[in-house]
Amino acid sequence: MDSSNELKWQRYWEREGTFIASPSETKKKYFITVPYPYTNAPLHIGHGRTYLLADIIARFHRINGYNVLYPMAFHQSGTPILALSQRIRSGDESMVKMYTNYLSLYEKDPKEIKRILASFSDPKNIADYFSAEIIKDFSLMGFSIDWSRRFTTSDPVYQEFVKWQFLKLNDLGYIKKGTYPVLYSVEDENAVGEDDIKDGDIDKVSIEEYTGVIFKGRNFSLVAASLRPETIFGVTNLWISDRGDYMLCALNGDKVVLSRSSFEKLVYQNHEISLVREIKRSEILGEEFEAPLSGRKVNVYESPIVNPDNGTGIVYSVPGHSIWDYAGIMNSNFHPDPIKIIDVPDDKNTVESLYRRMKIQSVQDSDKLREATQILYKEEYYSGRLNDQNDVYSGMSVKEARDAIIADLKRLGFSIVVYETSRIAETRSGAKVIVAIMKDQWFIDYSNREWKDRTRALVDSMDIFPSSYRESIKEVIEWLRERPCARKRGIGTRLPFDQNWIIESLSDSTIYPVLYTCYPYLVRIFDKKREISPDILDHIMLGYPVPEGKYDGDVMAQIDGARKEKQYWYGVDLRLTATPHLTNHLVFYLMNHVALFSGKDLPHGIAISGLVIVEGSKIGKSKGNAIPLSVISNKYSADIYRLYMSISADPQSVIDWKESEIQSVQKKYLSLVEILSSVNSTSTDIENMSEVEKWFISIFRSRMASFVDSIRNFNIRQGIVSIFFDVMNDIKRLERRGGSRSRMLQLIAGEWLKALSVVIPFVSEEQWHRLDLPGSVANAQLDSYSPENIDRDLIEKESYIDRVEEDVRSILKVIGKEPSRINIYVAGDDQRKVMRAVSENMTKSIQKNLLYLIPEAMKVRNLVSFYKFDELSVLRENTDYFRAIFNAEIHADQAKIEKGKNAWPGRPLIRIE
């Protein structure tokens, strides 16, 4: 079907309001959601997969008698749109180019593209533009979405709702305030997110916590930053960089020395620190310092292994347990004996052995040093114990010792916390990224034990597809700690109790699916009152009484309407989302629901969809391999995309989008269309069918039953295979066996189209109308396919014939000659008796004269089947068929018992002449 035809049906659904849902007195509801898309770029085939799977589930429930609500909204919160707008405004070339490309997907006229691009200097225009295009894309894909309930996260009504949500969370005591380390740009005076950082999406930046160990000296102290404070008893000396500036500072009343850049960072990390003067390196090198806890006196040396920009620009040297330090001393004229303070079970991976084994030459071999450090670190961290050189810490595991030593250093005033980025990072505009401690940071305290337990209990009671994710989800709930929920800038809702903060984009998108149920009512309330006060939402969402007489009849009518819809639709029967949401959105969604809702309003089900890769590699904007949804309907047609996506892999596994495979799916699709197009009318006349035709009807029903069962269990691939490939193969067999294809198609066309419509709705709707069937196929009701309607006997007979066919073939293959006559002998009563006895372990009951059959029976006992039907008559009824396919005389008869080979039940003896 070409795209203009698809457009026709898309318009039809829109005109008829086919997917607009409203509460029903009689029908059971089914509410399915997918997280709304972020509106800063066109969506690609990977995004489309999740919405498609949801659409298949939605359409499936519609034809199975449910009142289905599949709504959609748009996400605009956060910084990316804002940042993008800024960059376009400032004329950032790569951005302008990328967005010119994006726009050319939708716009032909270059002038128009320029105009739209210019309008993007206002972030609102970006969001609005892409929202509108996403609606078009989704419609072209045939997604059965109820657009009448749509909204964006920038809408005032949405924000009234988010305010209410945060007031509630605050009342419950889940909102807290505290200091928190964040990635920060001094230049921009703002926290930076992953999207603000150069290559932040490819190479993540995280925050590392160093212990700044204070080494006291006569005139001043040194602050040496370490990730492994448990090695403090192994210190032999201190290192400073052989380059870079050092500063003498006042820190909490002490005089300490740090590198210049470290001083600049620590200012942002909540320390009382001020500059005294710059200090020459030579001045430091002359001093002697005392290591805390051990009291060991150590000297300072310069080394290229120290980067003045990392940590404090000072490190303490533990050559016994740090390969860098070991390399450092090997490369200097100062050679202390490494002090061994950690014992590991074997000495395969010690500093010295690694140094030798990896053939490290100097401190310049940084790749090898890094790798060796990894190995050493793992070995010591997970299997190391502190030996008797460690005072009170002796005998502790490395992990225990680290915690104990950090705590003691802190208690005795010998350490400060130094935060550092996990790699050198800068913002997209080139500003340096550091770690800053934000005072008064608002966060949601997900660490609450009781809250976690309730959420885990909910997860236990939910449908999770695939079920293997149940444990992962529960594990993520365990991980959750405090989550900063507000930022200083970005698009979003202001915190109701602190107007300086904007609620961050994952925190404002947790319980919003409830808004779909009643959004239009809320809009009307807002239009009247210019606000939606919490008591209204308390009533609609939670059922608290509305203050008597506070609202007039008009507003009350809207409130009641909203409450009614919410009560009917909520909670979400299935929320479908892709794996990246597993560790964040999905658990916030669950936790926030548990916090605010109860009973039937809580989520009922979750389904996870897998990634899409293209020709073997991940989809990435920078790779330029993202195929936008908008080109799909033109290039292939939406139906083919839908078919390909649903049959190439199970929903949760990765799909590799391969051009060549799409083409073969396309072929199959076209031959299906051809079959469908050959049907001219429908019929219900089931009189006078041949055996094969009766078989066809039964096997078709069993395919449909398998379809229903599979999709219900989210085995979408299997379900579609049943009604697509399997039915097509059945039709082939029907024809080969001499059944009337056209007559059978008339019988099944209606039901088949209904089933097919969940995956290929456009061609199904087209054929449905061509056959003059009533209404839209999308709203038609599928028959029920209970086992009583399926004649298993017929299906078995046919598979018996197939089996005999195969047996004959495999014999022909071996003997390699053209047959002139094929004799088929079915087992008689004696063999049946013997086989029955053998398979039931009752060999004693066998008559004496038949005992000689037992050895052979034992041999073939796994190959027999006790059919209910009479094998001989089935064969005789089908001799014409066998004659035709083998081009030989066919003779079927009762087998006589003879020495040598025998016929057995379900496994006739075949003799070829």
Next chain:
RNA sequence: GCGGAGGUUGCAGAGCCUGGUCAAAUGCGACAGACUCAAGAUCUGUUUUCGUAGGAAUUCGCCGGUCCGAAUCCGGCCCUCCGCACCA
């Protein structure tokens, strides 16, 4: 390292929970034949090895165990993928 998923016959991907009927579904690809002037499409068959009678042998990451019997259960090992966060 922790948590999760997984390693199946050319590829993709079932089967594993509930052991035998599994040389292992289905789709793709490849090969052969039919149709055709031809190509494509379609149809039929083959697609681990051996075999002139439907058989046999060897296979489901590796090693071992349980069992009459293991792709399936148990133990160990190797390898791959995803996540480990404040970021949408």
